[in-house]
Amino acid sequence: MAVRQKQVGTSGFETPKIGAPVGQSHFRHEVLAVVFQVKASRLRVLLWQRAREPFSGAWALPGGRVGDHERLGSSLGRHLATKVDLTDVGYLEQLETRSDFDRDPRERTIATAYVALVSSDVNPSVPGDTQWWAVDELPETAFDHASIVGSARDRLRAKLTYTNVGYALAPATFTIAELKAIYVACLGHAVSTTNFQRVLLRRKVIEATSEVAASSRVGGRPATLYRFSQRSLVVTDPFAVFRPPL
DSSP: OOOOOOOBOTTSSBOOOTTOOOOOOOOEEEEEEEEEEEETTEEEEEEEEOOSSSSTTOEEOSEEEOOTTOOHHHHHHHHHHHHSOOOOOSEEEEEEEEOOTTSSSSSOEEEEEEEEEOOTTOOOOOOTTEEEEEGGGOOOBSTTHHHHHHHHHHHHHHHHHHBOGGGGTSOSSBOHHHHHHHHHHHHSSOOOHHHHHHHHHHTTSEEEEEEEOOOOTTOOOOOEEEEESOSSOOBSOTTOOOOOOO
16 A cells, blocks of 8 residues: 655655644734824823733733724724724824734733824823823833834834825924924924925925914014825835934
8 A cells, every 4th residue: 555755845844735724823913003192392102001910000002902803903993992082093004013922921912003193283082091101201011012112103203204194293284393393202303494394395295374373472473384285195205314413
């Protein structure tokens, strides 16, 4: 009786059959939101405080488990609306997936994180266990959430240099000084006002309106109000960046 030989690759290991299952484990999959907003010239992130172990008392990103019949984006929207009452998001982008086997001490949990941006003139009502924290002064955080916040901040900084994503952080109209304060809070370094205005106008990211800001107490000529030329994401210059001063 002939014996069927196993297929062996050049490395000497058995080559698995196409379509053969690799293990039978089922992992928990969750979605997380890094929600950014600029207030009082500081970039801040929305966190909620855990009431039970693991990491009881520590702060975590809003989110939760993906339902059996949910898409990732739909699941995230549900968690933001029901857990932190946040529905007014100006921009949402998938950031990354974390799959380290020990990131959750309870069970193997894969997390897909998103970046969400909220305009500076929005004041969402959040529950008592939820709070905005300055990104550069994070409290004790749960799991790998501080690292995810750092990744999201880096993504935002990069996006601001070559896209118009600032529209999601700014109000409908603004002065150059107000918009610059938002960019500086996100970028983490000073920006020349003259260069900042010239670059954004040259790329047609912003445009002047016919309106002016309310006069200040010190008087002087009222500042022109600007707006973003488009309020949806476009690449404005893939090679230009706002660099920190030398």
